[in-house]
Amino acid sequence: MLLELRDIEKTFKDNQVLKGIDLTVEQGEVVAIIGPSGSGKTTLLRNINFLETANSGSMTFRDQNIDMARPSKEQILWTRRHMAMVFQNYNLFKNKTALENISEGLVFGQNMAKKEADSLAEIALDQVGLLDKKDFYPSQLSGGQQQRIGIARATVLNPDIILFDEPTSALDPELVGTVLRDMKQLAEQGQTMIVVTHQMSFARDVADRVMFFADGEILEQGDADEIFDHPKNDRTKQFLSAIAEDY
Amino acid sequence: MFDTRFAINSFPKILSVAPETIILSIIATIIGLILAIFIVIVRERKIRVLEPIAAVYVSFIRGTPIIVQLYVVYYGLPQLLVALRNMGLNTTTNGLPVMLIAILAYSFNASANISESIRSAYHSVNYQQYEAAVTVGMKPTRAMTRIVIPQLITNLIPNFSNLFLDLIKDTAIVYNIGIVEIMAKANILSSLGFKYVETYLDALIIYIIICWIFAKLFQLLEVFSRKRVSHTQEFI
Ligand SMILES: Nc1ncnc2c1ncn2[C@@H]1O[C@H](COP(=O)(O)OP(=O)(O)O)[C@@H](O)[C@H]1O
Numbered sequence: 372m373l374l375e376l377r378d379i380e381k382t383f384k385d386n387q388v389l390k391g392i393d394l395t396v397e398q399g400e401v402v403a404i405i406g407p408s409g410s411g412k413t414t415l416l417r418n419i420n421f422l423e424t425a426n427s428g429s430m431t432f433r434d435q436n437i438d439m440a441r442p443s444k445e446q447i448l449w450t451r452r453h454m455a456m457v458f459q460n461y462n463l464f465k466n467k468t469a470l471e472n473i474s475e476g477l478v479f480g481q482n483m484a485k486k487e488a489d490s491l492a493e494i495a496l497d498q499v500g501l502l503d504k505k506d507f508y509p510s511q512l513s514g515g516q517q518q519r520i521g522i523a524r525a526t527v528l529n530p531d532i533i534l535f536d537e538p539t540s541a542l543d544p545e546l547v548g549t550v551l552r553d554m555k556q557l558a559e560q561g562q563t564m565i566v567v568t569h570q571m572s573f574a575r576d577v578a579d580r581v582m583f584f585a586d587g588e589i590l591e592q593g594d595a596d597e598i599f600d601h602p603k604n605d606r607t608k609q610f611l612s613a614i615a616e617d618y
Numbered sequence: 619m620f621d622t623r624f625a626i627n628s629f630p631k632i633l634s635v636a637p638e639t640i641i642l643s644i645i646a647t648i649i650g651l652i653l654a655i656f657i658v659i660v661r662e663r664k665i666r667v668l669e670p671i672a673a674v675y676v677s678f679i680r681g682t683p684i685i686v687q688l689y690v691v692y693y694g695l696p697q698l699l700v701a702l703r704n705m706g707l708n709t710t711t712n713g714l715p716v717m718l719i720a721i722l723a724y725s726f727n728a729s730a731n732i733s734e735s736i737r738s739a740y741h742s743v744n745y746q747q748y749e750a751a752v753t754v755g756m757k758p759t760r761a762m763t764r765i766v767i768p769q770l771i772t773n774l775i776p777n778f779s780n781l782f783l784d785l786i787k788d789t790a791i792v793y794n795i796g797i798v799e800i801m802a803k804a805n806i807l808s809s810l811g812f813k814y815v816e817t818y819l820d821a822l823i824i825y826i827i828i829c830w831i832f833a834k835l836f837q838l839l840e841v842f843s844r845k846r847v848s849h850t851q852e853f854i
């Protein structure tokens with residue numbers, strides 16, 4: 372087991388957003404999280420890498436036990452250096468070129484020599500088919516290109532786990548495919564990932580396990596067939612049929 | 619009648635003291651910038667006790683005319699030094715150079731204005747830029763110096779340029795405490811020749827030239843730094 376979360380609770384003011392989340396992720400597993408908007412999916416991912424601090428709960432990541440409510444600075448840095456995140460709106464560094472966006476974490480997060488970092492970054496950029504854009508700034512790239520660079524920025528770090536927060540939600544429909552293809556390829560290479568997504572086809576095809584998330588709780592989980600074809604929970608059924616109407 | 623000859627003869631004389639104006643403006647801006655950085659850190663990190671003091675200091679300076687601030691430093695500083703000496707400190711109390719007094723007054727003034735500009739430039743950097751930087755494993759200070767501050771500086775340049783040009787123009791009152799800069803020289807030549815339009819027109823032209831040059835310099839700086847953040851070209 373690579374990652375285990377135990378009883379994570381998070382409250383903003385008097386709004387309890389996470390109501391005791393338990394979650395385990397095995398090495399090489401792809402976990403898809405689906406669920407209505409506002410249910411706390413983003414908040415869960417942000418708690419895992421300490422962009423938010425939980426009110427209570429604990430985490431075991433590799434061999435480290437971390438109190439989620441009181442992580443030390445060292446634990447936060449260590450966790451972030453073994454994880455990566457892909458954001459809904461890409462969040463590429465605006466003041467860095469495509470290549471620099473990818474090498475930045477290697478040089479300034481992992482203290483790698485610049486030369487080595489650059490050549491790794493070029494390989495990563497090539498893998499997403501954007502090597503010819505290496506000197507472009509984010510504002511010169513389409514959303515799809517930016518997100519693929521966002522993915523390259525994450526994978527180049529060789530993280531134990533990548534957190535994806537609705538990586539295709541901000542994209543024009545015709546650009547979604549390329550990004551999903553990159554992600555599928557990653558999954559096939561054995562990359563462990565947690566993917567919050569509204570792309571049911573991706574969840575069905577790629578995820579080893581699907582979780583249905585609502586009102587700050589995991590209401591149901593199982594493999595894709597169980598969740599999509601034989602959902603047990605009424606909320607899951609409702610959600611899936613509401614989604615199906617969109618297609 | 620407009621005395622063209624007098625105007626032309628006065629021009630180099632007035633121009634010869636332009637360095638006073640420029641040096642005062644540059645030094646005050648540099649000191650003001652350093653003070654402003656401290657003020658911003660104190661206010662943004664909400665450092666106890668200091669934070670409200672900094673806030674009051676800024677609103678005080680921004681809420682009062684610069685000439686009043688100049689007089690307060692001009693008349694107040696010597697008295698403060700006397701008081702300090704009476705308390706047993708070894709301070710000189712006579713002959714504080716007026717230039718030093720002006721530099722102090724304008725540095726205080728600049729610090730308040732610049733600190734507000736820096737804060738607004740800081741707030742216009744998307745917080746998620748910082749978050750993205752820490753998620754790739756940068757320490758918080760690294761995330762600031764590599765990602766946030768460069769973007770902050772790009773945002774800051776236009777405002778900073780305006781503040782600097784304002785400061786140059788604001789120094790036109792330091793003749794009141796006896797510094798001979800552009801305006802003072804124009805005053806002196808006017809009263810000697812009993813001709814006014816000529817010398818003030820000279821002063822006007824010199825101010826325009828100085829401001830134009832600095833405006834251009836800042837523009838170049840901005841273009842250079844925008845290129846590194848590139849908002850200019852969308853999509854290629
Ligand atoms: N920083 C925050 N401060 C206050 N409330 C927040 C904050 N972030 C998220 N929330 C609230 O938490 C709830 C869950 O949000 P989120 O995790 O973004 O949901 P999801 O990603 O599932 O759409 C929402 O009600 C949202 O308003």
Ligand SMILES: [Mg+2]
Binds near residue numbers: 414536537
């Ligand atoms: Mg979300």
